[in-house]
Amino acid sequence: MKPVVALVGRPNVGKSTLFNRITRARNALVDDFPGVTRDRHYADAVWNDVGFTVVDTGGFLLADDDSFAVEIREHVELAIIEADIIVFVLDGRTGISPFDRDLADRLRRSLKPVFYIVNKIENKRQEHDILEFYHLGIEKFYPVSAEHGLGMASFLDDLVNGFPESEPESDRENSDEICIAVAGRPNVGKSSLINRLFGEKRVVVSEKPGTTRDSIDLVVEHNGTRFRLIDTAGIRRKGKVKEKIEKFSILKSLKSLDNCDVALILIDADDGITDQDITIAGYAHDRGCGALFLLNKWDLLSSEKKDQKEYIKELKIKAKFLSYAPALTISALTGLRTHKILNMVESIYEEFSYRINTGLLNRIIGDAIFRSEPSLHKGKRLRFYYATQVSVRPPTIVCFVNYPEAVHFSYKRYLVNQIREMAELGKTPIRLYFRERTGKIDFSSRAVTKGWYVEKKEKKTVKRKKERKEQSRRKRFRDNKSIDKGKI
Ligand code: GDP
Ligand code: GDP
Numbered sequence: 001m002k003p004v005v006a007l008v009g010r011p012n013v014g015k016s017t018l019f020n021r022i023t024r025a026r027n028a029l030v031d032d033f034p035g036v037t038r039d040r041h042y043a044d045a046v047w048n049d050v051g052f053t054v055v056d057t058g059g060f061l062l063a064d065d066d067s068f069a070v071e072i073r074e075h076v077e078l079a080i081i082e083a084d085i086i087v088f089v090l091d092g093r094t095g096i097s098p099f100d101r102d103l104a105d106r107l108r109r110s111l112k113p114v115f116y117i118v119n120k121i122e123n124k125r126q127e128h129d130i131l132e133f134y135h136l137g138i139e140k141f142y143p144v145s146a147e148h149g150l151g152m153a154s155f156l157d158d159l160v161n162g163f164p165e166s167e168p169e170s171d172r173e174n175s176d177e178i179c180i181a182v183a184g185r186p187n188v189g190k191s192s193l194i195n196r197l198f199g200e201k202r203v204v205v206s207e208k209p210g211t212t213r214d215s216i217d218l219v220v221e222h223n224g225t226r227f228r229l230i231d232t233a234g235i236r237r238k239g240k241v242k243e244k245i246e247k248f249s250i251l252k253s254l255k256s257l258d259n260c261d262v263a264l265i266l267i268d269a270d271d272g273i274t275d276q277d278i279t280i281a282g283y284a285h286d287r288g289c290g291a292l293f294l295l296n297k298w299d300l301l302s303s304e305k306k307d308q309k310e311y312i313k314e315l316k317i318k319a320k321f322l323s324y325a326p327a328l329t330i331s332a333l334t335g336l337r338t339h340k341i342l343n344m345v346e347s348i349y350e351e352f353s354y355r356i357n358t359g360l361l362n363r364i365i366g367d368a369i370f371r372s373e374p375s376l377h378k379g380k381r382l383r384f385y386y387a388t389q390v391s392v393r394p395p396t397i398v399c400f401v402n403y404p405e406a407v408h409f410s411y412k413r414y415l416v417n418q419i420r421e422m423a424e425l426g427k428t429p430i431r432l433y434f435r436e437r438t439g440k441i442d443f444s445s446r447a448v449t450k451g452w453y454v455e456k457k458e459k460k461t462v463k464r465k466k467e468r469k470e471q472s473r474r475k476r477f478r479d480n481k482s483i484d485k486g487k488i
Helices: 015-023 068-082 098-109 124-136 152-161 190-198 243-259 275-287 308-318 338-352 358-371 409-422 446-487
Strands: 004-008 042-047 050-056 085-091 114-119 177-184 204-207 216-222 225-229 262-268 290-296 327-329 384-391 396-401 431-436
Touching (some): 004 015, 015 042, 015 050, 015 085, 015 114, 042 152, 068 098, 098 124, 114 152, 177 190, 177 243, 177 275, 177 338, 190 225, 190 262, 190 290, 190 338, 262 275, 262 338, 275 290, 290 308, 290 338, 308 327, 327 338, 358 384, 358 409
Parallel strands (some): 004 050, 004 085, 085 114, 177 225, 177 262, 290 327, 396 431
Antiparallel strands (some): 204 216, 216 225, 384 396
């Protein structure tokens, strides 16, 4: 699991600016849908090739709440429980407030690693002024300007160096289990569903060896397949956190998506589809796991509201980016259609682990380009050379082209949809990356339908060229010899 870094501090110190600064460098290729607005209080970041998740706790404050102090204290308590590293953001312009002293005090008593940032430092004079921050009793702080990106590199270097040793990843390539995570807003019925699927006698409660704190996995067998429900502790530990900040507490269940094959995204059908449900779905999309929507509490809907098709249509529009996720209407309470869930998970998993034959893949892409050519890039034609699937879970494909940056996201989406349709992979995410290659093999343009034959032909040509070169070398050698002979 990636380390979680929580940003805490008073309002207006610059947490959200810092959050954006740290997470901005995200791989834009992952985001296929730039128009999707998401409630981004947690996002992934990468520094020096180390990945981590950043949480802006300020984003969880209620906008109309003036008495922020109590809430921030709660956030800090929660950050101490949930995060691996805490970043305390201070304002270099306003200086220390009594509230800052309070928080610093609390953080010092926690056993968590804490980084202190003094923000809004944009010149030398200000750097001098911030010496007062040593009064907080801290050993080191980082003067930065989140707005202008100053001082960020040295802070991020130290931050990623300070990450705890990561837990060894289980050998997923060879695992014969399907890992499931359950995600959803508070009270949508996660615990009830877990009891329904994994409850009673079938459950083997197993403490994951080597894991920190209190994560508990449940394992169940169904039709000869083992299903592991990961990190249920976060779901079960509810009640300890106040309603107000439960939004933040879903972080834990979201984190379990990092390690799962298939996410069950629970929605309270009685409440309707809310923005927060879509945010959670967005997180599953970012993670690249398989996903199954479960519209729970179907038993509560009156008969006139019970239009499954309409409901699912609405969901598909709102969570367009997860078009590959099937949906079921269920009731965790009565057991309505819950027996279908594990079968469905299994069929998603099959596609999620699927390897497409390279020849077929290249024919699919060749055909797709033939049918609809990409537009010109600065007057030049985009050439596609070769595609290969580099990994599974999810199927991840790399396509070599002459200008990777020129592939428009809509064209990428078109190619993904073609692969999805032609390889019959309708239920899994597919990752498609473009890499630069300046080769001679081109399966776009006129030769397109024969794509991979062109490649073979090219290989032969190269071979023939080599042979000819070798022959002429031999001939020259013979000629030289004869000249030599002539001399004698
Ligand atoms: P949050 O409430 O802690 O999330 O703070 P915001 O990120 O919303 O920032 C509050 C205000 O401080 C905004 O007007 C920002 O433009 C400003 N701000 C944030 N970082 C900097 C900085 O590095 N320098 C300056 N001068 N202003 C900043
Ligand atoms: P969690 O917070 O997501 O784990 O939600 P819980 O499983 O604790 O469920 C919250 C409340 O919803 C409880 O009172 C459950 O009994 C109720 N609930 C859960 N699933 C269903 C369902 O399918 N139908 C009905 N009517 N109530 C449900």
